[in-house]
Amino acid sequence: MVVHGARGRSGRRPTLEEVAARAGVGRGTVSRVINGSPRVSEATRAAVEAAVAELGYVPNTAARALAANRTDAIALVVPEPETRFFAEPYFSDMLKGVGAALSDTEMQLLLIFAGSDRERRRLAQYLAAHRVDGVLLVSVHADDPLPDLLSQLEIPAVISGRRSVDETLPSVDSDNYGGGRAAVEHLLARGCRTITHIAGRLDVFGAQRRVDGYRDALRDAGREVDEELIITGDFTEEGGRRAMKELLARRPDLDAVFAGSDVMAAGARQVLREAGRRTPDDVALVGYDDSAIARHMDPPLTSVRQPIEDMGRAMLELLLDEIADRRPAVSRGLEKRQLVLPAMLVERDSS
Amino acid sequence: MVVHGARGRSGRRPTLEEVAARAGVGRGTVSRVINGSPRVSEATRAAVEAAVAELGYVPNTAARALAANRTDAIALVVPEPETRFFAEPYFSDMLKGVGAALSDTEMQLLLIFAGSDRERRRLAQYLAAHRVDGVLLVSVHADDPLPDLLSQLEIPAVISGRRSVDETLPSVDSDNYGGGRAAVEHLLARGCRTITHIAGRLDVFGAQRRVDGYRDALRDAGREVDEELIITGDFTEEGGRRAMKELLARRPDLDAVFAGSDVMAAGARQVLREAGRRTPDDVALVGYDDSAIARHMDPPLTSVRQPIEDMGRAMLELLLDEIADRRPAVSRGLEKRQLVLPAMLVERDSS
DNA sequence: AGGTACTGTGGGAGCGCTCCCACAAGTGAT
DNA sequence: ATCACTTGTGGGAGCGCTCCCACAGTACCT
Numbered sequence: 167m168v169v170h171g172a173r174g175r176s177g178r179r180p181t182l183e184e185v186a187a188r189a190g191v192g193r194g195t196v197s198r199v200i201n202g203s204p205r206v207s208e209a210t211r212a213a214v215e216a217a218v219a220e221l222g223y224v225p226n227t228a229a230r231a232l233a234a235n236r237t238d239a240i241a242l243v244v245p246e247p248e249t250r251f252f253a254e255p256y257f258s259d260m261l262k263g264v265g266a267a268l269s270d271t272e273m274q275l276l277l278i279f280a281g282s283d284r285e286r287r288r289l290a291q292y293l294a295a296h297r298v299d300g301v302l303l304v305s306v307h308a309d310d311p312l313p314d315l316l317s318q319l320e321i322p323a324v325i326s327g328r329r330s331v332d333e334t335l336p337s338v339d340s341d342n343y344g345g346g347r348a349a350v351e352h353l354l355a356r357g358c359r360t361i362t363h364i365a366g367r368l369d370v371f372g373a374q375r376r377v378d379g380y381r382d383a384l385r386d387a388g389r390e391v392d393e394e395l396i397i398t399g400d401f402t403e404e405g406g407r408r409a410m411k412e413l414l415a416r417r418p419d420l421d422a423v424f425a426g427s428d429v430m431a432a433g434a435r436q437v438l439r440e441a442g443r444r445t446p447d448d449v450a451l452v453g454y455d456d457s458a459i460a461r462h463m464d465p466p467l468t469s470v471r472q473p474i475e476d477m478g479r480a481m482l483e484l485l486l487d488e489i490a491d492r493r494p495a496v497s498r499g500l501e502k503r504q505l506v507l508p509a510m511l512v513e514r515d516s517s
Numbered sequence: 518m519v520v521h522g523a524r525g526r527s528g529r530r531p532t533l534e535e536v537a538a539r540a541g542v543g544r545g546t547v548s549r550v551i552n553g554s555p556r557v558s559e560a561t562r563a564a565v566e567a568a569v570a571e572l573g574y575v576p577n578t579a580a581r582a583l584a585a586n587r588t589d590a591i592a593l594v595v596p597e598p599e600t601r602f603f604a605e606p607y608f609s610d611m612l613k614g615v616g617a618a619l620s621d622t623e624m625q626l627l628l629i630f631a632g633s634d635r636e637r638r639r640l641a642q643y644l645a646a647h648r649v650d651g652v653l654l655v656s657v658h659a660d661d662p663l664p665d666l667l668s669q670l671e672i673p674a675v676i677s678g679r680r681s682v683d684e685t686l687p688s689v690d691s692d693n694y695g696g697g698r699a700a701v702e703h704l705l706a707r708g709c710r711t712i713t714h715i716a717g718r719l720d721v722f723g724a725q726r727r728v729d730g731y732r733d734a735l736r737d738a739g740r741e742v743d744e745e746l747i748i749t750g751d752f753t754e755e756g757g758r759r760a761m762k763e764l765l766a767r768r769p770d771l772d773a774v775f776a777g778s779d780v781m782a783a784g785a786r787q788v789l790r791e792a793g794r795r796t797p798d799d800v801a802l803v804g805y806d807d808s809a810i811a812r813h814m815d816p817p818l819t820s821v822r823q824p825i826e827d828m829g830r831a832m833l834e835l836l837l838d839e840i841a842d843r844r845p846a847v848s849r850g851l852e853k854r855q856l857v858l859p860a861m862l863v864e865r866d867s868s
Numbered sequence: 869a870g871g872t873a874c875t876g877t878g879g880g881a882g883c884g885c886t887c888c889c890a891c892a893a894g895t896g897a898t
Numbered sequence: 899a900t901c902a903c904t905t906g907t908g909g910g911a912g913c914g915c916t917c918c919c920a921c922a923g924t925a926c927c928t
Contacts, residue, residue, distance in 0.1 A: 179647070181914055192878035197916065205876065224646045228582035229914035232883050237579070248613060258603040265599065269635065274648075277628050284620065295575045296530070297625075532884055543908035548886065558906065580884035583913050 180221040189217035200225060239274040240300040240485060243289065245310060247281030255457050256474060260304055260326065263478025271486070273299075280312070293319055300485045302326075303335075308369045322488040324481045328371050328504070336488055336503035338480045340472035342372040345509030346379020349424045349452045349470055352511055354387050358422035358450055362395040364409040364434060366426035366454075373401075373426050376454065380424060395420070399430045406433025414441055421449055422517075428453035428460045428469055435463060435516075450517040465515035473507050480505050531572040540568035551576060590625040591836060592649040594640065596663060597656055598632035606808055607825060611655055611677065614829025622837070624650075631663075644670055651836045653677075654686075659720045673839040675832045679722050679855070687839055687854040689831045691823035693723040696860030697730020700775045700803045700821055703862055705738050709773035709801055713746040715760040715785060717777035717805075721752075724777050727805065731775060746771070750781045757784025765792055772800055773868075779804035779811045779820055786814065786867075801868040816866035824858050831856050 186196045191210060198206050199214040206214075217223070231237050242264060244251050251257045261277070268275055276298060280289045293301070293315065300322040303312060308329045316323045317335075325337045353361050363380045366373030381391050394416055399405035406425060410433065413420060423438075425431035431453035435445060443449045445465060453460055456471035484505065537547045542561060549557050550565040557565075568574070582588050593615060595602050602608045612628070619626050627649060631640045644652070644666065651673040654663060659680045667674040668686070676688045704712050714731045717724030732742050745767055750756035757776060761784065764771060774789075776782035782804035786796060794800045796816060804811055807822035835856065 182916095183914080186878095193915085194878060194917085195876085198877090201916085207876065210876080222645075224642070226583070226914050227646055227648050228579050228588070229883090230916075231579035232577070232583050232885080233914075233916040235883075235916095248609065248616065252603060252606075252609040255603075258599065262599060265630070269639075274627075274643075276625075279616070288620070291575070292625075294573075295578055297578050533886095534884080537908095544884095545886085545888090545908060546906085549907090552886085556906065561906080577884050580913090581886075583915080584884075584886040586886090586913075 179226070180223045181226070182223075185214065185217045185221055185223045188221060189213045237297060237299050238272055239276055239298045240302065240482075240489075241276040241278050241292075241298045242302045242304065243278045243280055243312070244304055245280045245286075245307075245312060246305055248279050250281075251279065256455070257304065259474035260478040260481075263475035263480075264302065264482050265478075266475070267479040267482040273486075286312075290315060293321060296321070300324075300489045302481050302485060308371070322485060322492060324485045324488065326477060326481060330371055333504060336484050338477050338484060338505045338507065339372065340474075340477060340507050340509045342375035342509065343379040343382075345454065345470040345472070345511075346376035346424070347383040348379075348509070348511040349376075349454070349468075350380050350383035351387075352468070352513070353422045353424065353450055353452060353517065354383070354389075356422075356450055356517060360395065360417060360420045361422040361424060362397070362413045362417065362420050364397055364399045364406060364413070364423060364425045364430050366399060366401045366430070368398060370401075376426050399426065399433075401427050401430060403429050403433040406430030407437050408433075410434035410437035414438075422451075423449060424452045426454050428455045428457045428463075428467060431467055431469070431516075432459055432463060435467075446515065446517050452511075452517050456512050460512075460514070463516065468514045468517040469512055471510050471512050473509070477507055480507065530577070531574045532577070533574075536565065536568045536572055536574045539572060540564045588648060588650050589623055590627055590649045591651040591653065591833075591840075592627040592629050592643075593653045593655065594629050594631055594663070595655055596631045596637075596658075596661060599630050601632075602630065607806070608655065610825035611829040611832075614826035614831075615653065615833050616829075617826070618830040618833040624837075637663075641666060644672060647672070651675075651840045653832050653836060659722070673836060673843060675836045675839065677828060677832060681722055684855060687835050689828045689835060689856045689858065690723065691825075691828060691858050691860045693726035693860065694730040694733075696805065696821040696823070696862075697727035697775070698734040699730075699860065699862040700727075700805070700819075701731050701734035702738075703819070703864070704773045704775065704801055704803060704868060705734070705740075707773075707801055707868060711746070711768060711771045712773040712775060713764050713768065713771045714748070715757060715764070715774060715776045715781050716747060716749045717752045717781070719749060724752075727777050750777065750784075752778050752781060754780050754784040757781030758788050759784075761785035761788035765789075773802075774800060775803045777805050779806045779808045779814075779818060782818055782820070782867075783810055783814060786818075797866065797868050803862075803868050807863050811863075811865070814867065819865045819868040820863055822861050822863050824860075827858055831858065 182193055182196050186193045189196065191214060195206060195210060196214050199211050242261065244257060264275065278289060280286045301316055302324055304326040306312065306325055306327070306329065313323065313325065313335055323335055325333070325335045327339050328337050350361060361384065363377065365377050368374050377396065384391050397409045397412055399409045406429065409430065410423070414437070423434055425434055431451055435451060438445060438449055445451050451467060453467045453469040456469040460467040460469040484503065533544055533547050537544045540547065542565060546557065546561060547565050550562050593612065595608060615626065629640055631637045652667055653675055655677040657663065657676055657678070657680065664674065664676065664686055674686055676684070676686045678690050679688045701712060712735065714728065716728050719725050728747065735742050748760045748763055750760045757780065760781065761774070765788070774785055776785055782802055786802060789796060789800055796802050802818060804818045804820040807820040811818040811820040835854065
């Protein structure tokens with residue numbers, strides 16, 4: 167935490183020019199050293215570095231941004247109110263992953279909430295001013311205009327999850343299909359006969375893929391898929407309750423529930439208890455997300471975990487590539503710009 | 518979310534110069550309009566604004582920062598690991614307050630974690646580069662070198678809480694003394710005879726003030742202050758447990774506990790239960806912070822609430838003043854640079 | 869000896885603003 | 899009519915960098 171350099175109380179910071187004079191070299195050479203260009207002799211480099219240390223030189227970001235037309239900053243945009251951001255571990259895990267990957271770079275991360283209309287307008291203004299080199303977009307709904315704005319402004323962006331099969335933006339998703347399959351295969355292995363599914367909002371692509379996984383797992387096990395056993399919730403606890411009641415009414419003989427989120431599983435659990443069904447003895451229960459709720463439920467909930475931190479890391483890496491690639495106007499194409507990371511079943515006592 | 522302007526696919530953004538040409542005025546005049554100077558005639562202003570709209574002009578932040586030597590950004594520095602940031606509602610409330618106050622301005626808020634050594638070095642670098650106009654410092658310990666670095670770099674800063682009675686930095690604190698008093702007065706009014714206190718770490722100034730409030734409330738009620746009834750915890754649950762055990766050993770006849778934080782109160786509660794003491798019948802319990810824990814305890818915990826969101830708002834306002842005041846080199850002195858907001862007792866069933 | 873290539877270096881031009889001085893035009897007192 | 903302000907405006911200078919062209923020096927061919 168010590169500030170080096172002989173700089174007096176003047177408050178004026180040394181400039182490149184002054185470092186150059188001190189080191190007895192030209193401005194360009196100092197710039198090269200600062201930016202790690204290989205085209206500098208060892209001796210010169212050492213001299214410049216000494217001058218930098220003596221003067222306590224720190225580059226002026228604004229000048230650099232102006233001259234080089236880049237900001238060395240990227241934004242993590244959360245199109246949600248702050249409340250949700252703090253409530254859901256998803257975001258903090260994501261941030262952790264991004265932050266870890268970021269610490270190897272000189273990039274600065276900005277956190278931007280765009281929950282309200284007002285905030286969104288602000289964001290649009292912000293992006294139009296090109297104040298960041300790239301954008302990480304988490305939790306985007308299918309009809310969000312943000313991605314279009316981004317490509318209109320030609321700002322590199324990476325999205326978490328996909329909006330559809332043919333997502334155009336570079337994206338990092340987890341294997342929702344595989345996660346759904348794993349949940350159902352686990353229930354099948356446990357000997358469950360009538361496996362129901364409370365799906366999430368189907369305009370969320372990942373939720374749809376989980377349903378696909380559910381279907382295929384049953385089909386591959388030689389079971390008929392009964393559409394009556396699938397019901398759509400809305401990712402909320404109340405939605406989980408409603409869905410569970412309906413399922414119990416439709417099929418009193420059900421012996422397993424695969425919920426598309428832990429929160430919905432928690433709602434379902436309440437209804438099951440009220441109905442006198444024991445977990446896991448009468449009805450096995452599996453959730454999705456492996457959130458804190460899952461661990462704290464009674465009994466602890468079996469759930470599918472997404473590698474969110476890894477996803478964050480991967481998103482950042484993709485974005486940095488994307489930013490670097492904007493130099494030559496070549497290399498379009500979707501090679502490797504869509505990443506899918508594996509999901510994993512975490513077995514606990516509810517199944 | 519619509520981008521106005523006829524700007525083609527070139528990607529080049531219009532400059533001040535181009536706006537000036539379009540509006541048939543000089544560069545200076547456009548600058549004046551953009552920056553809201555009053556020294557512009559109505560007609561000219563309208564013409565410029567039209568040109569700005571037509572071209573979809575957005576000022577280049579980097580150029581402005583370079584020329585004007587300001588960044589229009591401030592940082593909220595959290596000298597804690599991210600985990601704590603997400604775990605404690607203190608930070609999210611603070612952020613909410615700051616964010617609210619910020620939305621009236623053109624300022625950009627940066628969130629910076631400085632929990633690890635590595636992050637701190639990064640931060641030092643960042644500040645040395647003067648990449649922000651000011652800093653909001655939350656949760657600072659008495660021996661933290663950060664405030665000194667800030668004043669060395671002559672960066673305006675506002676601190677949450679005070680490090681001592683004669684805090685030099687502008688600060689916003691809550692009335693910890695009054696909060697402590699209120700808690701004890703409440704217990705006295707309930708008829709408690711032997712009121713104990715589990716204090717927080719005494720190197721945290723606020724914790725000390727709560728103890729002062731505790732003492733004075735008893736004294737003013739004509740009670741002797743028995744130092745045996747005060748014990749120091751460390752703000753953790755485990756610390757609360759240890760302190761409670763010790764207090765029970767010292768004074769089995771105690772009938773009230775005022776804990777310096779909700780978390781410590783939770784620890785104390787466990788020990789009380791194990792000892793067979795009922796709350797509030799045998800022992801009344803009061804916490805501090807009014808955090809989520811307080812509401813979820815059984816019985817719900819009476820606690821002292823600090824207006825954290827308001828504190829955030831106030832901090833930002835102080836900081837903006839501070840930044841504005843850096844123009845004339847006058848106006849030293851501590852007038853109004855130390856703000857103390859009232860704390861409030863929230864009565865629940867634990868007392 | 870001349871050519872060709874590469875390496876390392878200096879410094880001009882320019883990024884898009886703000887600041888400020890100069891000055892025209894208008895207003896009112898002398 | 900003259901002087902002294904005031905108001906509105908134009909544009910030069912300069913903020914501290916990066917980019918790139920020019921060029922000196924060295925090395926290795928013909």
